[in-house]
Each structure stands twice: as C-alpha cells, then as structure tokens.
Amino acid sequence: MRRIKQRLVLTRARGGPIIRIRRARRQPAAPEPEPDTTAATDTPSDPAGAAEAPVDAVPEQPEQPEQLAQPAQPEQPPAEESSQGLGDHRPRLRGLRTTGLFTVPADTVMQLVVAISSLSEDHHTADLWIRRVDGARRDTIFFRSLEVPAHSVQRVTVDGLSGQTVEIDVHLSSDLLVPTAAVTQFFPADGATVVALYKSAGDFILV
Amino acid sequence: MAVTLTTGMFPVAQLPAAQVVTVRVFLANLENRPHRGTVTVSRLSGTGKERLRVEELEVPGEDARVVELPSEEVEGHTIEVTVAVPVDGFGAGQLPLVPGVAVVSRFTGDDSTSILQWISSDGFVPVPVPEASAAATGGTG
Numbered sequence: 001m002r003r004i005k006q007r008l009v010l011t012r013a014r015g016g017p018i019i020r021i022r023r024a025r026r027q028p029a030a031p032e033p034e035p036d037t038t039a040a041t042d043t044p045s046d047p048a049g050a051a052e053a054p055v056d057a058v059p060e061q062p063e064q065p066e067q068l069a070q071p072a073q074p075e076q077p078p079a080e081e082s083s084q085g086l087g088d089h090r091p092r093l094r095g096l097r098t099t100g101l102f103t104v105p106a107d108t109v110m111q112l113v114v115a116i117s118s119l120s121e122d123h124h125t126a127d128l129w130i131r132r133v134d135g136a137r138r139d140t141i142f143f144r145s146l147e148v149p150a151h152s153v154q155r156v157t158v159d160g161l162s163g164q165t166v167e168i169d170v171h172l173s174s175d176l177l178v179p180t181a182a183v184t185q186f187f188p189a190d191g192a193t194v195v196a197l198y199k200s201a202g203d204f205i206l207v
Numbered sequence: 208m209a210v211t212l213t214t215g216m217f218p219v220a221q222l223p224a225a226q227v228v229t230v231r232v233f234l235a236n237l238e239n240r241p242h243r244g245t246v247t248v249s250r251l252s253g254t255g256k257e258r259l260r261v262e263e264l265e266v267p268g269e270d271a272r273v274v275e276l277p278s279e280e281v282e283g284h285t286i287e288v289t290v291a292v293p294v295d296g297f298g299a300g301q302l303p304l305v306p307g308v309a310v311v312s313r314f315t316g317d318d319s320t321s322i323l324q325w326i327s328s329d330g331f332v333p334v335p336v337p338e339a340s341a342a343a344t345g346g347t348g
Contacts, residue, residue, distance in 0.1 A: 115216035117256075117287055119334050152254045153216055155285075175335050178215035178287075193221040193283060195310075195323065200330030201215040 094175045097204035099168045101133060105196045106163030109186045114168055115155045118148045120176035127171040128156060132164050141166075148177060170204060179204050209244075212306060212331035213289040216251055219310055220323050221283030226312050228282040228323065232274040233307040234290065239268035244292040244304045246274045251285035259286070266304060290331070306331055 104110055116126045130142035146154040170179045183197035220228055234244045245263045249256040259280055264272045276286075288308050296303040310324035 113218065115251075115285065117213075117216045119211075119213065119289070119336065149254070151256055153251050153256060153285075153287075154254065155216070155251070178213055178332060178334065180215035180217055182218050184218055190223045191221065192223055193218070195218055195220050198217055198324060198326075200217070200326055201213070201332040202329045 094172050094177075096169060096171045096207050097179065098170075098207050099181060099199050099204055101165050101167045102197070102199070103165045104161045104163060104183050105185075107185055107196070108162070109188070110159075110162040110196065111184050111186065112158045112161050112166070112168075112181065113155060113184060114158075114170075114179065114181045115153055116146055116148055116170065116172075117153045117178045117180070118151055118174075118176060119178065120174055121150050122174075123150060124148050124172075124174040124177055126154070126173065126177055126179070129169040130158060130161075131167045131169065132161070133166070138167070168199070168204075169207075208294050209291045210294050210302065211289060211291045211334050211336040212328075213334050214287060214308060214326050214330055215332070216285050216287045217324075217326070218285045219281045219283065220312070222312060225315050227278045227315060229278055229311050229313070230276040230281045230286065230288075231309045231311055232276075232288050232290070233271055233309070234264055234266050234273075234292070235271040235305045235307070236266040236268055236303060237305060238297055238303045240303075241265055241267050242293050242303045244290055244306075246306075247289040247291075248274070248276060248281075249287045249289070250280070251287075256287065288326075288331075289334075291336075 104112060112130070114128060114130070116128070118124060126146045126148055128142070128144050128146060129140055131138045132141045142156070142158055144156060146156070148154050168179075168181050172179065178201045180201055181199040181203075182195055185194045185196050186192070187194070219230060222228055230248070232246050232248065234246065236242055243263060243265050245261065247258065248260040249258050251257075260274060260276060262274050264274070266272045288306070290304075290306045292302050292304040292306065294302060305328045307328060308324075308326040308330075309322055311320055312323050313320045
C-alpha cells in the first residue's frame, strides 16, 4: 500500500487560501474525493465544511507516522488585530469581546457592574451577555441590548453572583465604545464601597 | 500626531472617614527628551459624563508627572481617565509617554498610604478620536 498525501487548497473570501494537508487513508493510488469536502465555501468554524476543488495529489512522500486529518483551523484575526497594548495603538474595540471566565469573590453584598462608555459623538449600541458556569454548562443569565447615546455611559448592575464563575461578553458597534467591569462590595454599616475586582477595557479580548 | 487612550469607566472605592481616597494619574516619560500629553478625567453623572479635569502636561525626559484628584471629587464615584500622548517615540510606533492610574487610600491616623487599585498602561485602550482633536491635545514638546 502506498501512502499518499492529499493537498486541498480551499478558498475563502479573505485571508488567502486555506491549505490543508491531510494524510491519505490506505487506498489505491488514485484516491476518490472525500465526501465531506464538497461544500462550496469554507466556514472556519465548521471544519467539515471544506471546499472540494482544486485537489491535487502530491507526489509520494516518505514514510511518516500515521496522523489524523487535521481539521481546518478557526480563522485567526490578523496579528495586528489580536494584539492589544501600547505597542500597537490602533483602535480596535469594535466587535465581540469577552473577559473570559472569572470568579466573582464570595462575600456579602457583591455587585457586578458593567459599564459601556461612549467617546463618540453619535448614538451607538452594545449587546451585553453575562454567562455563568453551571457544572459543565455555561448559561446566559443576563442579556441586554444597550443604547449608548453620544458621550454617555450605560451601566448594568447584577447582584447575586457572589462566588460564581462568570463571563462577560460585549458586542460593540463602534471603536468609540469602551467596556469595563468591576465587582464591588458594599458595607451597609459604614457605607463603604470596595472594588473587589476590576476588568479594564484592555481585559476584554477580541473573539 | 497623538493617540488617545482611555481606561473606560471604573468605580473608585469609598472608605470610612478615617481613610481618604484619592486618584493619581501618572504620565511617565521613557525617553530623554520632553514630551507633552493631556490628561482628562471625567466622572459619571447620571448617564452622562461630568468633566473634572483637563490638564496638559509637559513631562521632562526620564521623568514623570502626576495629576492628583482629591477625595471630594472621586471617592465613591465612577470615573474615566483619558490621556492623549504623542506617538513619535524613538522607536517606530512607540509611545514615549506611558500612563498609569493609582487609587490611593490614606489613613489619617498615621498618615500611611496604600494602593487600592492600579491601572497600568495595559488597562488603557486606544480610541479613534478625530485627528484634529488628537493633534490639539498631544504632541512632542
């Protein structure tokens, strides 16, 4: 039996072709097209939806250990979009951003406060999801689409998350909307408020 | 040419009377020539923003400047710090001025201080303010 490496060149709207190299299965020299590679377009999040043509057989390769076919990698944003920090100071707040999972400190009278600040002179919208980890699931416990007028702030306060593991996702319609989140603790005895946890705008990463 | 960086809104702690909470905004110059930057601090008021402070600072080379906001302006409030800093550092695309924010508590009993919260330069994100506005608020000194 010969081992043949197939080279599938897939096309997509941007980012250049996806080149997927896959080990051939044990079969005769002229391989049949794979049934799961017939989709016309390739959606990065759907590894099975790979395009068929062009398929060109690569000359026989030296014996190598058998490997499983590698699924298409999810589309990665260009490097300049994935990094954030002062080294690259181009604005890129728009889009879906997330804090990732974090645990709200367990104590009394804890509040999760999410703020969307607008530096724009126009009206914008922001969608906000708060998700909670419940066992192996991640439940959306809060969703709101916020209208953020020019140079104003929309704030959402959620109670009852003490000790819970949560994630905050925001979808921003403009680079001039800046999200932040904080967990605050209120002490009724003396009216004190302490910031127990703070997620800066830089902590919301692009997904 | 300047870039505008902001923290977004963040709450400032409110402590009992014996502890006074202030906010310090730092601009550190990493180069050996002076640079100018602008610090703007706003406070949440309802759903709007109330501008507390706008200061243009000239920061000498290898030095830092601080804008301090007193307790009565910030303690227990939600504030936003925005800075406009030049982008013409020695390195391509490097920022010569680096911002930082400290929320500081001073215990009046013994005058000791402690840092309640520190927002480093990573906590600032760039925002695309209009070019004319950015040029007016920042630039090399």
